[in-house]
Amino acid sequence: MADAATAVIEVRDVHYAASGRPIFAGLDMVVRRGRITAIMGPSGSGKTTLLRLVTGQVNADRGSVSVFGHDMATLDREQLYAVRRRMGMLFQNGALLTDLDVFENVAFPVREHTDLSESLLARLVWMKLQAVGLRGAARLMPTELSGGMARRVALARAIVMDPQLLIYDEPFVGLDPISMGVVLRLIKRMNDALGITSIVVSHDVQELATIADDSYLMAGGRMTASGSPRQLADSSEPAVHQFMTGGEEGPVLFHYPAPDYVGQLLGTPE
Amino acid sequence: MSAAGNGPLVSGLRRAGSTALFLLQVLAQCLPALARPRQLAMQIYNTGARSLVIIMMSGLFVGMVLGLQGYDLLHRFGSEVVLGQAVALGLLKELGPVITALLFAGRAGTALTSEIGLMRATDQLTAMEIMAVDPLRVVVAPRFLGGVIAMPLLTAIFSVVGLFGGQLVGVQQMGLDGGVFWSQMQGAVDLHDVAEGIWKSLAFGAACSLIAVHEGFTAEPTAAGVGLATTRTVVASSVLILLLDYVLTALFI
Structure with a gap:
């Protein structure tokens, strides 16, 4: 168990069900300050739901989620917004505001939360856009960007308020190898240069292993394994081994439960 | 509350309640x-200025039809001279606000619903929430207010163009005396009649805009969900406009 001083997020024995379907049953997780924590798991294991819990979009049915030492379930709207101001989140598709150009998208949180002069604000935005290599794209609209560029703009927007915690939801999905390498290095650089705590949710095992300090593997509503990427890769536990190596044989079934195959092909039509 | 609460009446009531809270x-x-x-100003431009062409075209034709039908009807009683008055009262008190609102629901209301619904579907609203920015303040409130402000302006323009259309038929086509047409109108229409139209258009503006932003905000974040919400905007707005119109007319008469 990590001591409270270094834990940015503590998830304790969380139970959660959405529309009658249980998603978490006794989930535990600790994210430590200044480290990159990878959360891996097969599709549908609740990775995105975990992020909704951590950002206070939903509350756990049982157990506690605490972020920066605040129990998310007990916060009112003002307090929740105060906690959220300390975090940045990168959405899977970028979630850029489609009626604003790249510059204004990055400037958006600053305009909403501060009274900075226009020249100071512009300098701030140029710096963040430079960090993601898109200073030249400032006047493009989101629809004119490729998927990788949109995600880098979203990253610039996520860091413009200098958050202490950065959350990446599936940052590598649908990226070509070059964009993937760029985003991967950006995550690492943000973390090291700005001293940010990072959570990366993904199922790209190989890529994550190169940057993550800690990793968790989710399955069946709980964390089935945790440790460094090296430890997970070397694990002999069947479920962990299957996920890390991408095998079809193992405890996680490829086939959704179905009646007998031969019987269905040859038998009476239903 | 539980399984029994899924009838159309209960779900309709629940929808009305959630709209009121919203x-x-x-x-x-x-x-x-x-x-x-x-x-x-941007939102007034979006909902108002962009609806101008359809509002003005419809206003012209509605005014012309009023002129034709009114002339035909009044001619049977030998009282064509009051055509100006009939067209003006019909437009200012009733047809102007109602038809403008119906067109507004179809043109601007659907645009609002699908815009906000797609913002929801593409995580833009969630992203704002995570940035500690209230989407109700940044996205919904300006659009709602824009609609409330735009509707009376559109209604006024509709009615003015409609009067011109009525004049076109009555005076230019049917040969009524222009002076009689306008002076009848001037004599019969008082401020009370104009105010009735303005109050109606304000109420319709609030109702249409509220339904449109609420449907968009609560739309299921899928292509089908946004489509369904858009349809509901038109249906609910249209019914509510006609219902409100009856209630308001009863209050004014």
Whole structure:
């Protein structure tokens, strides 16, 4: 168990069900300050739901989620917004505001939360856009960007308020190898240069292993394994081994439960 | 509350209740939205100015039809001279506000619903929430206010163009005396009649805009969900406009 001083997020024995379907049953997780924590798991294991819990979009049915030492379930709207101001989140598709150009998208949180002069604000935005290599794209609209560029703009927007915690939801999905390498290095650089705590949710095992300090593997509503990427890769536990190596044989079934195959092909039509 | 609560009546009531609660939340954010005149002007432009062509065309034709039908009807009683008065009262008190609102629901209401619904579907609203920015304040309130302000303006334009259309038929085509047409109108229409139209258009503006932003905000974040919400905007707005019209007319008469 990590001591409270270094834990940015503590998830304790969380139970959660959405529309009658249980998603978490006794989930535990600790994210430590200044480290990159990878959360891996097969599709549908609740990775995105975990992020909704951590950002206070939903509350756990049982157990506690605490972020920066605040129990998310007990916060009112003002307090929740105060906690959220300390975090940045990168959405899977970028979630850029489609009626604003790249510059204004990055400037958006600053305009909403501060009274900075226009020249100071512009300098701030140029710096963040430079960090993601898109200073030249400032006047493009989101629809004119490729998927990788949109995600880098979203990253610039996520860091413009200098958050202490950065959350990446599936940052590598649908990226070509070059964009993937760029985003991967950006995550690492943000973390090291700005001293940010990072959570990366993904199922790209190989890529994550190169940057993550800690990793968790989710399955069946709980964390089935945790440790460094090296430890997970070397694990002999069947479920962990299957996920890390991408095998079809193992405890996680490829086939959704179905009646007998031969019987269905040859038998009476239903 | 539980399994019994899924009938159409109960779900309809629940929808009405959630819309009413939503109205209170939006109203609470309207003052901050007023403090940003640029954004508000943008929304008035979006909902108002962009509906101008359809409003003016419809106004012209409605006025012309009123002129024709009115002339035909009044001619049977030998009282064509009051055509100006009939056209003006019909437009200002009734047809102007109602038809403008129906067109507004179809043109601007659907645009609002699908815009906000797609913002929901593409995580833009969630992203704002995570950035500690209230989407009700930034997205919903300015659009709602824009609609409320745009509707009376559109109604006024509709009625003026309609009067011109009525004059076109009555005076230019049917040969009524222009002076009689206008002086009859001037004599019969008083401020009370104009006010009735303005109050109606304000009420319709609030109702249409509220339904449109609420449907968009609560739309299921899928292509089908946004489509369904858009349809509901038109249906609910149209029915509510006609219902409100009866209630308001009863109050004014």
